[in-house]
């Protein structure tokens with residue numbers, strides 16, 4: 001069977017009943033982590049995303065959502081404690097992204113493409129010279145999009161490795177030239193997918209080479225459980 005990964009775009013906008021249902025699904029640790037957010041939008045985003053990952057993983061494993069036990073690596077990457085399945089999460093703006101892969105590590109990242117005055121400085125600092133050149137080669141109105149595409153691919157790779165910032169970002173080089181989509185020029189053995197479906201967002205998934213990536217909307221009613 002070919003390796004595959006499933007990606008769900010989870011809208012943060014949910015009914016009050018769905019948010020209450022989502023909150024009820026979380027562990028007490030997840031609930032108190034969510035309640036520590038200062039802004040309501042961040043709290044809801046965290047509650048909805050964690051409930052969604054629980055529902056989706058339970059379905060993939062044919063278990064009950066409440067049975068799943070999660071842990072985190074020393075660098076913070078969450079994993080299911082007693083099952084051979086990988087997942088990853090990213091939050092930004094109006095969406096979270098949940099990715100599940102049974103065939104190896106997965107990293108996902110999404111960013112709401114906010115206007116960013118100093119993105120050129122950030123790019124100079126964190127991106128490789130050929131990457132800043134690729135940004136500069138686009139028409140001005142496309143440059144910020146290129147910045148966010150680079151950002152999300154790099155971040156998704158770091159999250160697939162679970163390494164956070166332990167590797168210098170400028171060492172991870174992305175090449176957008178190939179017709180089949182971007183590749184990691186500096187790393188072997190990975191596939192990049194950026195078939196974004198969330199308006200106004202950049203998004204990227206990094207999985208082991210040869211893995212087919214399927215994107216879909218999360219449409220479960222979190223109230224009805």
Ligand SMILES: CC(C)(COP(=O)(O)OP(=O)(O)OC[C@H]1O[C@@H](n2cnc3c(N)ncnc32)[C@H](O)[C@@H]1OP(=O)(O)O)[C@@H](O)C(=O)NCCC(=O)NCCS
Nearest residue numbers: 075076077078089090091109151154155159162163164165
């Ligand atoms: C967590 C991290 C990997 C990403 O953080 P972020 O982009 O702010 O946030 P995202 O919403 O995309 O991801 C957060 C989720 O990633 C997961 N996560 C946390 N640590 C992780 C790690 N080491 N590896 C993989 N996933 C991790 C968690 O599920 C977390 O959500 P949760 O706290 O609700 O459970 C961050 O610690 C990091 O090191 N980022 C790199 C920062 C950077 O400069 N990137 C530049 C890219 S060009």
